[in-house]
Every structure is written in C-alpha cells, then in structure tokens.
Amino acid sequence: MIEMLNPFLCRPVIAGLISVALVSTFISESTAEEWLFPNSGFEAGTLDGWTAEGDAFTLQPTRGDNPNARGRESSFHEGDFWIGTYERHDGKSGKPGAVRGDVAVGTLTSPVFTITKPWISFKVGGGYHPGQCGVGLLVDGELIELSSGVDSESMVSVSSDVTEHVGKPARIVIYDNVTGGWGHINADHFTATDQAVIDERSKFAFVDGISAEAYPGTAYDQQRRPQFHFTSKQNWLNDPNGMIFDGEKYHLFFQHNPKGTNWGNMTWGHATSPDMLRWTQVEHALLPYSIDGRPGTIYSGTAVVDHNNSLGKQVGDTKTLVAFYTFATKPKFYQAMAYSNDLGDTWTYWNEGRAVVENQGFDHGERDPKVFWHAPSNQWVMVLWVQQNPGRVRFFTSKNLTDWEFASDLLRDWAFECMDVVFLPVDGDKDNVKCLIYDASFDYEIGEFDGEKFVSETGPLVTGGGNFYAAQTFYNQPQHRAIQMGWMRGGPNAADVYDVPFNQQMSFPSELKIRSTPDGLRVACSPIREIDSLVKDTYEVGEVELVEGANLLSNVDPLDLVDMTIEFEPGTAKQVVFDLPSVRVTYDSETASATYGGREKDGNRVKHELMPDLKSRDGMVRLRFLVDRMTLEAYRLDGADFRAVYTLPNPVSESQSIHSVGGTANIKSLTIRRLGSIWE
Template identity: 45%
Template structure:
C-alpha cells in the first residue's frame, strides 16, 4: 500500500511502513507524519471486513466506475469493487496523535455513517468525513480535506474507512493521509457547501490570453465544459448552451452554461442558464424558438425560447425550461417536473432532441432510452411542448446518447431532402422521416475519424438554410491540465453539414463555416508548385493559428507530409495519418485535397471537400510557429493556401 501505517517508531516521531524497508525519516517532510498513502500491493496491518475494499489498494478506476482522479501516486482506497452493492470496513492500526491537523484526500458518496472515514478515539467517533456526492451528476475526483485534531494530541487513535451503503454513490475513495503542522484543503464541514451557480463573478478576473487558450474554438472562461446543448438561432444571435461545472475544472455539478454570438465565431459568455434543483443536475438537451406560442407563456412580441433537458436524478426524466427575455433568464416549467417520465428502459434515459416538424405540424422529440443489441431510440409528438405521446421506436446496435435528427437537401436540391440521424459517437444513417417514423436502408456510416469529436448538435432555426454542427472535443487536454489553465475542454469549430451523392452512395460532408474568413490575416497562396518551392515561400511564415488547404497530385508512390508547428500530417497509400489515427484520403481525378485547422491545442482535418473529417486535441509547442512540407521530392502541388488567423477573442 502507499507506505500504509503498520506501526510507529517513537525514536523518529515519523511514520515508517514495514512494506517499504529502509525508508528514511528524512525522506518525509519535517512538518508532516505519514499515516497511509496506499502505494503497495496490500493494506499491511489494516483490518478488512466485507468485500467492498478487496485485499489491496485499487490502481485508480474500477470496472463500471466513472474515471477516478485527484488521488496521489498510483493507488488509493476505492470501495467500488463489485459496484455500489458491496459493503465493508477498512480499519488502521492504532497510532498516536501528535500534530494539529490530519490531511487527506476523499471522494465518493456523501452519506454520513454509510460512506465515510472516521477518526476513533477511546472507542468513539470523534471526527468524520464523507465524500461529496449524493446525486447523479457528481464527479469521482478526490478532494483535499482536513480535520483539526490539536485538542486530541497525545491520544491513541484509529482510522476506519466505511462503506455501508448499497444504493447510488454507495462507495468511498480515500488517499494520502498525513498528520501535519498545517492544514490542506477544506474542512470536513465544508464538503457540502454548494458553489454559487447563479452567476460567476469570479470569472471576471479570467481572460482569453493564456498560453494554451484556444483562440478560435469556444471554451468557457473558467471551469469545465462538455456537451453542446440547446443550440438555436434567435433574434440575431446564435445561442450555445453547454454542459458546465461552475465549481471546478473537472466534470460535475452539471449546469447549462451559456454563450451568444452574432456569427458563431465571436462568442460572449453569459450567466449560467439552467441550474441544478431538488438534488438533481441538468444534463444535455436542445432548445427551440416557440414561434406558435405552443407553451402559452409568450410576453409581448418576443418569442419564447424553450429548452428540453434531462433532469439527472435516478431515474432520469425529461423536463423543460423557458425564457421570455431572449435567453437571458430561464424558468422551470411546472417546477421542473417531468414532461416525459422515465420510460423504464434505463435509469439514465437522456438527451432529448426537440424540433418543429413542418409537414405534420407537430413538435417532435427524439430520445435515447437504451444501449445494447439492439439499442433503442423513441420518437414522441406534441402539440404544446408539455404533453408528449410516443409514436415510434427505432432500434439499432449503434445508438447511444445525444441523438440528433436533421433534414438536409441532397446535392443542394430543395425538392429532394433526406434526414440524418446520428448519436454522440457520430455514427449515422440517412433516410425518410414523416414526423413519426424514421425509415432508412440501415446503412451505418462513420461521421468522424478522429478520437475527439463527441455529442455534437446542430443549430435549430438557422437563418440562412445552412445546417451548422458543433461537437465537444472530448478527451484529456494535456497542456490545459499540466499548465493549470483556469478552464478545461473545448468545442470544435462550427461546420456546415451537407448530403452529397458519391460513388459509395449518399454521404454526409462537413466543412468549416465561411465566417472563419473574418479571422484571416496574412497569407501565402501558390499555384502549380513543388515542395522545394513551397518551402522557400513559407520559410518566413510564422503563425500559431492556421487554416491551410493543399491540393496535390497523388500517384501510387506519392508521400506528402505537412508539418504544422511540429504536427506532422502525412499522406501515403490513399490514407491520411496523424497522431495514432488514419482516415481515408482517396484520389479523385488524380488529386487529393486536404484542409487543416490548427489552434493552440487542436487539429481538425477535412479531406476532399469534407467527405472525410477527423478531429483531434493536440499538444503543440507554443514556440514552434513554422509551416513546412516534406515527402516525395517532386510531388506536384496544384494549389496551396496558408492563412494566419487572428484571435476570435480580440
């Protein structure tokens, strides 16, 4: 275990662990005494009851558990073995209290006497602490906590870690226990003090000028961001709501953050829109403009914005909120009670997509309810946005959360439209939808070839017949964490979606919105050149934000590498290679076309007009601002355009 306490040696006044023989007292900080850090292969002399803790410390996350973070080293106490149904205790050997504070890391369930760590003196519990979570939407991140134990100096004590709960959040995580002269983290009494999620005055001291802050991809001014929500255009503004933790840079406390933009490039963040209530949190959903006043709450001439969301308290259900002031404030409809009850397929049924279906003159809701073989999506109809009737089911193995359904013309023909249904991982099918049933040829296609495009959504009520999509660029952003950025996670750059006929059938094409040109600064444009000539023209080109397009002749032996600030994107054998991913780059009329967007922590690739797209988080050296080509010496480049971009935040 992590140098877990086995016995104490008065001669050194420092805890040593039999599991690590030869450990010298000088290796420990002078003002601290280690009790346990759970780095070994056993719990040592700690006594185990039940089956929740197993026989040894856990190496992080256990099967079926959300990602556990915030612990020190490689191991911790984690009672999720077998899930929340297991119970037990883990009790330390006796030790002497000799310093004024006990510091530790704790996470998991927040239930007194059920998921907790107790300090026991003379057979009585004299201090106790629980994890921070009592409801869905919490995070498995351990947080630093302390007890003041100065009044107990000289007494013999034991620690007992307890898991007596079998329901939701029925587990406890503990790590890195020290006696210390100074306190660390919050006191155990502060664990359940809620953050101020109504406003964010502390965000005012954060700008967009950090070294790794994306400059044309949306990020929250501060704290965690994930799924885009409620994307809608209304009264001259694009609204982007998003899953947001107002309290930390990790997932949790799910709230709808909010930003608006006139052009989907320049964003202004507003106060949080929809807030947790009644021991639940606010998961993903969509928003519409209630043009017909279906909900019946319109005030004056200003149309109502209606947001449908998942209320995350087991079992999940679907609720709505509305705004009569252009999205600046929202009110819960019927106190946030269900407009669609949990349907009984899964406790986590979630992410309602709602829209107006003109042909049937009905509101439609698309809802994921089950993962598996098959998974299931339900379709509902409504006249008033508050009473919904199930009208059909759609079963596929591939469906899972964050469904979207959107109508697009085929090859730009407004008289030949198809519908596209896709899920969070961006697998999709095309077909026909009559307001009740979605019928397809069951041909499942892949929408993105990178690892970081997830939970995408399109804007409802777009003003110009474009369908524009944005996704959450999921995954750990290494430089954000390492450099302690005040925010975490980012959105993809907005892209149009079009359906086009290809030799392989109807496919979805994505392409960066034209508004990116508002950010264009200096550029290099070359026609009919080769690599050596292109590099000569680019030798003095320096930029950290890039939009680059290249079209080149591709033969069987052609290789071409575009090195963008140290990020090598390579073409060979009909494929594009970047990081550990590959994506198709077929030759069309003797050529391959590639477009590349590079921000401070991302790379997005578009092949052959957007037939193939790949989205990546990237760790990019901020000092490397070069652009360079390599590969087949005489590879013929028919067109090269290199654009430096300015910041969207300036």
C-alpha cells in the same frame, strides 16, 4: 384509488399488488396529525404491535442518526427510533453507524387500525425498488404500494390520499425483498392527517455552492488559449446544448462544471454570438437543483423557439425560448423543461423542474432530448436515447410542449446518446429533402420521417472522428443551413498541461450537407463560410513540383492560427510532411492515410492516426487543415470525412515546412490563410 403526492413514486406495482395511479405535490403545512396506532412511530424502542417475518427486521428499530454517524447523509428520522434494514445499531447492541448490509429480506406488518382521516403520512428512504422494497397499505384484501425509497438514506415525507377508504380496517406493510445494492428500506412516523405533510427538503432549491456568475475577471489572453475555437473562460466543458438562433443572436449552451476543471456539477453554461464565431460568455443558464427530495444536475438537451406559442408562455411580441434537458438524479434520470421570456437572460423551470417525460424504464440514465418542430405533421417531436445494447431511440410527439405521446421506437445497435435530427435538401434541391439522424459518435442514417416514424434509406454510416463527439446543430438557423458544433473530448487536462484556467473546447462550426455519390447519399461536412471574416492575410502557391529537400514554406513568416487547403498528387514521394504550428501531419502514399503527432494524458508523445482513407480521387489528394493553439481539424475537401484532434503543447520543431520524403510530389495548389482571434 390511492393518490400519491410525489411524482417520482409514480410507478406501476409488481404482480400481486393492485396497480394505482400516483400523483404528487407538497403543501405548506400539516394539520391534525395523529398516530395511526400505538407505536406507529417506533418510539417504544421495540416492534411492539408489529409482526415481523424473515430476518430483515431483526435488530429493529434502529436508534439515532446512524447513516450520519458513518459519514453518510442524515436519515432525517423523527424522535429516537426508526426502521432501517441496513442498520446494526438498536441502542442496545452494535454502535452508532454500524451496518448489517443488504443481505436480509422480510416483511413487517402493523396491527389492524381504522382509517380515520383522508391522508396517511409517513417518512421513507432507502433503495428505489418499486414493488420489492417499500411501504404498502393492506386494505380490502389488496396490498397497495404506497412508496419505494429514493436511493438515499435520507427519508422524505410522503402523503397518500386514502379518502375512499376512510372507515375501513387496514394494515401498514413494510417490505424488503432485495439483497443487492440499495437493498434496504428506511421508514418512520406513520400518522393520520387531514392534509398532506410538508417536507421542506422536497421544495425546489438550487444546489448550494454553485453560482450563475460567469467569471467576469477572466480574460482570453493565455498563450495556449485557442483563438478561434470556443472555450469557457474557466473550468470544464463538454457537450454543446440547446444551440439556437433567437431571431437576434445565436446561443451556445454547454455542459459545464462551474467548480473545477474536471467533469462534475453539470450546469448549462451559456454564451451568445452574432455570427457563430465570436462568443460572449454570459451567466450560466440552468443550475443543478433539488426537487421532491431528489438532488440532480443538468445534463444535455436542446432548445427551440416556440414560434406559435404552443406552451402559452409568450409575453408581448418576444418569442419564448424552451429548453429541454435531462435531469440527472437518482434513482432514474428524466426529461425536464425550462423556458425563457427574455431571449435567454433568465429561465423558469416548468413545474419546478419535475418530469415532462418520465424515465421510460429501459436505462436509468436515458438522456439528451432533441426537440424540433415538424411542419408537415404540425407538431413538436422529441427524439430521446433510451437504451443501449440494443440501442433504442424513442420518438414522442406533442402539440403543447408539455404533454408527450409515444410515437415509435428506432432500434439500432449503433445508437448511443446525444441524438440529432436534421432535414436537408439533397444536392441543394429543396424539392428533395431527406432526414438525417445521428448520434454522439456521428454514426448516421439518411431516410424519411413522417412525424412519427423514421424509415432508413442509407446507412448506417459513420463520419467524423478523433476527439470529435456529441455534436448538435443550431435550431432556427436563419439561412436554413445545418450548422453543427461538437465537443472535442479527451486529450490532457488543459489546465494542468497548458497553464490555462479551463479544460476542453468545442470544434469549429461546420456545415452539413447531403450529397449524391456513386456509393449513394452521403453526409458532407466543411467549416462554415463565416471563417472568411477571421482571415488576416493569404499566402498562395500555384502548381509546383515538391522535390525531396525542398520546403514549400521556406519564405513564409512564422505561422500561428492557420486555415490551409492543399491539393497534390503524391507522385513518387513516399510521404508528404506538413510541419505546422504545434503539429506534424504526415501523409503516407503506401497506406493512403495520414498521421499526426500527439501527446498522451501522461505527457508522452505518440503518433496517432488522423485520417485512415485518403486514397487519391482522380489522382489527387485534397485536404484542409485548421490549426489552433492546441488542436487540429482536418477535412477532406469533398467533405466526406473530417477529424478534430488535440495536438502537442509545444512546437514539433523550430521550423515550419511542407516537404516530401523519398521522392517528388506534385503540388497543384496551396492556400494558407492566417486567422485572427474570435476574442479580439
């Protein structure tokens, strides 16, 4: 058995190659290194002793750091010469940095040598194409794959345990059978060693230039800063991650770029709150890093409270927090884990950030692990999006949070990233609990989950919309409520348009429920009741006819932050128009829908659909609006639909009003609550 010292090389080989188990680590120093055979490091400047077939290895070996000469990463070769089938410079022809591309294919086979030491060590880079582009060992008539590349020109040191073959004759085979992207192999410095070879670049290291500091000098007093929606003090945010209650406070982790107001450098930003509303941003939690020569960033995931010390890392009485995230690296993403023994202040990367669940082979970007404790089956469950077109969601189970076993696949065309799973009582009946599963776009199904497999009873359906995306629920919520927050994606770059130091925001926290309807079980969503703590004063109107030309808000002082509910009969009015801070919402009686005034990324104003299906129920339309400095959230009062959208950077008009157009509407009730700031 050949045992590899690198986890990202742990892949089955193609037909015709012997399948081997590959395991990985690096140790501190190499010892007693010797060449496998003459010219095994290509320092003759020729292929003397090697046999080439095909045309991939013409103009080889290449000389010098050619990738670096053309502005790419360094090859990290040894000596002067090395194999690089993409390169065109051999020291005699071509020039430094010249390339021949990925079109050539072929093999390069070494002379016979005797395996004399327990390890064969070498350097490898180029494309990640297991079984098609890499390095193998021909021994006992079998070709054993040792390594493919890592989708990088930089070569990393790899050591293979060949103890069981000591004393046997063997050959090294370098092969390049790929003509597409990254269809080339880099290799160098084949030696026999007593121990595995060090590669300092393969050790765990944080990416340079990204600090955990969370902008201590930045305030929340900008004119256009949202006042009851979470924003980062500075820079970009997107998906909410790892939302959790630790027994004392709530945590919101979030996708974050610490270096700018556009997407990039994905890091887990971090904020805490006593009530899911008033947030204090603290140091970033999980930072981009490199391990085994593979740099990567921290994509979305979830966090759990390890209530029964499954991981075995608990210190004292403080429960361990465990975060699961996608390590976004080349050639393929995988799922990794970190844990905290101090309620989220500091984090330890399990196994130095290596995979706790390897890429499943369906999509190089499979991502966003959702982990939860399933009490009826007494185990942890992970839900992972692994494939699009067709959509595939994979369930895993574990007893200890580190060893995950495949349980089942859910094949759904609608499923795409950021899966969440919630268990909710139907109509509040704790004896009738159903499983809700949904994706980033809030496509959902309701059914049963037995710890391994989901069985659908309702759906697929969809709710939510506008700029609402990638919502997750708080884990360990103390009242056992399902409370979610989503990313409000899109809109203009706030830093460019609004003169603020950040870009993007979260939706207001909302509570999910499952209700019985004439059409079957449905999800209902409404703002959390904790919003009451933000109310400064209230304006109410009872039943009144809204005739054309009248303004229901004529006696109301100027509004800013608003929570408004209204029930009305459209009557003879063609439209009911709401001129609210920075946004005009228009209800159209003929289409039974609502539109709002928005702005495109180029700054042009445009009318957008807000809610497409607002047919009256019992003759009544019931709506709720949350209006913040740059956003609007709209809910049907039965919770059956909601939208979160970006609005104009400037007021639509100098006045505020609620008025009818083309007839009279009947207002049954109106309540406007002025809200305070979560930053005060």
